Amino acid sequence: MKKYLVDPTQKITLDHWNPNDNGGIKNGKKMTRPLFAELNQELERLQELLYAQSKHKVLIVLQATDTGGKDGTIRHVFDGVNPQGVRVASFKQPTKAELAHDFLWRAHQQAPGNGEIVIFNRSHYEDVLVVRVHNLVPRNQWQKRYEHINAFEKMLADEGTTILKFFLHVDADQQKERLQERLDRPEKNWKFSKSDLNERAYWSDYQKAFEEMLSKTSQSWAPWYVIPANRKWYRNLLISKIIVEKLQRLEMAFPDPEPGLEGLVIT
Amino acid sequence: MKKYLVDPTQKITLDHWNPNDNGGIKNGKKMTRPLFAELNQELERLQELLYAQSKHKVLIVLQATDTGGKDGTIRHVFDGVNPQGVRVASFKQPTKAELAHDFLWRAHQQAPGNGEIVIFNRSHYEDVLVVRVHNLVPRNQWQKRYEHINAFEKMLADEGTTILKFFLHVDADQQKERLQERLDRPEKNWKFSKSDLNERAYWSDYQKAFEEMLSKTSQSWAPWYVIPANRKWYRNLLISKIIVEKLQRLEMAFPDPEPGLEGLVIT
Numbered sequence: 001m002k003k004y005l006v007d008p009t010q011k012i013t014l015d016h017w018n019p020n021d022n023g024g025i026k027n028g029k030k031m032t033r034p035l036f037a038e039l040n041q042e043l044e045r046l047q048e049l050l051y052a053q054s055k056h057k058v059l060i061v062l063q064a065t066d067t068g069g070k071d072g073t074i075r076h077v078f079d080g081v082n083p084q085g086v087r088v089a090s091f092k093q094p095t096k097a098e099l100a101h102d103f104l105w106r107a108h109q110q111a112p113g114n115g116e117i118v119i120f121n122r123s124h125y126e127d128v129l130v131v132r133v134h135n136l137v138p139r140n141q142w143q144k145r146y147e148h149i150n151a152f153e154k155m156l157a158d159e160g161t162t163i164l165k166f167f168l169h170v171d172a173d174q175q176k177e178r179l180q181e182r183l184d185r186p187e188k189n190w191k192f193s194k195s196d197l198n199e200r201a202y203w204s205d206y207q208k209a210f211e212e213m214l215s216k217t218s219q220s221w222a223p224w225y226v227i228p229a230n231r232k233w234y235r236n237l238l239i240s241k242i243i244v245e246k247l248q249r250l251e252m253a254f255p256d257p258e259p260g261l262e263g264l265v266i267t
Numbered sequence: 268m269k270k271y272l273v274d275p276t277q278k279i280t281l282d283h284w285n286p287n288d289n290g291g292i293k294n295g296k297k298m299t300r301p302l303f304a305e306l307n308q309e310l311e312r313l314q315e316l317l318y319a320q321s322k323h324k325v326l327i328v329l330q331a332t333d334t335g336g337k338d339g340t341i342r343h344v345f346d347g348v349n350p351q352g353v354r355v356a357s358f359k360q361p362t363k364a365e366l367a368h369d370f371l372w373r374a375h376q377q378a379p380g381n382g383e384i385v386i387f388n389r390s391h392y393e394d395v396l397v398v399r400v401h402n403l404v405p406r407n408q409w410q411k412r413y414e415h416i417n418a419f420e421k422m423l424a425d426e427g428t429t430i431l432k433f434f435l436h437v438d439a440d441q442q443k444e445r446l447q448e449r450l451d452r453p454e455k456n457w458k459f460s461k462s463d464l465n466e467r468a469y470w471s472d473y474q475k476a477f478e479e480m481l482s483k484t485s486q487s488w489a490p491w492y493v494i495p496a497n498r499k500w501y502r503n504l505l506i507s508k509i510i511v512e513k514l515q516r517l518e519m520a521f522p523d524p525e526p527g528l529e530g531l532v533i534t
Contacts, residue, residue, distance in 0.1 A: 102324075154415070
């Protein structure tokens with residue numbers, strides 16, 4: 001998985017990763033189905049442990065361009081995982097109250113507690129992405145936010161939060177295809193908005209903003225992974241594998257039962 | 268006011284400040300009444316400007332030992348100031364949900380928005396005070412919190428928050444007197460709790476924790492002031508003066524009226 005990790009010490013460019021990467025697996029969607037099912041089962045098991053032990057906090061951040069596959073990732077990777085311990089926080093256009101506060105205010109409120117997995121569907125990173133691309137705050141303000149984000153995530157980590165961040169990497173052709181599909185298939189129409197086309201016109205500005213975000217905020221305590229995401233099955237497989245391996249390394253255990261339960265028979 | 272400011276570059280000890288300090292003003296409570304009234308009026312004016320302009324955020328942090336005078340400070344300094352733009356956030360024993368999150372979670376939720384003055388009656392600093400004195404989390408965890416607090420407040424400041432922090436400095440004799448008063452006067456009984464006596468036994472541990480807090484977290488963007496607080500009138504006077512002078516330096520103005528109002532007559 002190391003090849004998808006953004007080295008915290010390097011300035012990166014996105015052309016380093018191929019959005020079409022399929023790991024060299026032929027007929028991959030079909031071939032990896034059993035492996036993906038196994039990872040999904042393991043994630044279910046780990047999530048239950050996490051919830052029962054109520055010691056660790058887990059934060060998963062998803063960022064991507066429009067149509068990058070954030071919603072699909074959540075649906076497939078967390079398919080069947082008990083929603084009681086998993087919460088999705090979606091960061092859409094900020095409310096008036098959110099805009100009146102510092103940029104981390106709304107994100108921090110949604111941070112996970114002990115035993116919880118929280119998935120940020122978009123996140124505080126929008127404040128160095130859309131905000132930057134559309135000049136919503138002055139440059140000297142958003143420029144400082146990389147440092148503030150690093151400090152914020154370091155604090156979360158020091159306070160017991162495991163953080164994983166995924167950038168879903170699709171190319172402009174793939175986006176074109178997916179936007180067209182949203183127009184062509186009636187059951188996908190609801191996902192299409194004319195503003196998506198406006199955003200698409202800023203493609204290269206967004207790529208630049210993504211590159212700076214990845215270069216400046218991948219840290220040992222909160223690493224970014226660039227996930228090739230033109231192929232949905234490969235995207236899901238990689239993300240499942242990275243999450244599962246990370247959770248396994250927490251070496252969790254069920255809490256000790258109350259003393260005196262041994263041999264107890266319910267009458 | 269400079270003599271009460273904690274120099275951000277220095278390690279301080281509290282014996283540098285005399286809790287009995289009265290500024291050399293004889294019969295001070297009476298003599299300074301007109302000045303205090305003037306400051307109070309000016310604070311009212313500034314708060315209304317702040318609210319109308321809705322551009323700046325103001326955070327005032329009060330920390331002290333028990334009976335240090337936090338409640339009295341709020342009552343007197345903000346006497347008559349419109350509560351619509353002033354909010355007091357009191358940080359008592361954390362709830363279960365608060366304990367399940369990182370230590371800054373509950374404080375950040377209460378941070379001010381544009382146009383707002385928020386007073387923290389106790390604060391995130393409890394997490395390097397009571398938490399430290401009673402070993403509620405391991406040393407290597409609370410030791411990191413100074414750095415996290417500095418980064419958090421820097422972020423608030425960069426996002427438009429003016430921060431002032433006041434440590435109310437009373438001595439052990441004064442505390443004794445005030446605790447006794449809470450026992451002796453029926454209308455003050457409700458403020459007395461036996462646990463106050465337990466805390467009093469940790470006096471020197473708390474003083475040490477205060478000193479480290481002041482030494483490590485006074486910053487140009489979020490300075491600490493050590494306020495001699497044995498004399499309540501002097502405490503109130505100093506704090507009023509520091510807040511008023513800080514708000515004056517924001518050079519606030521009412522927002523421009525809508526165009527076309529000139530000469531408009533309501534019929």
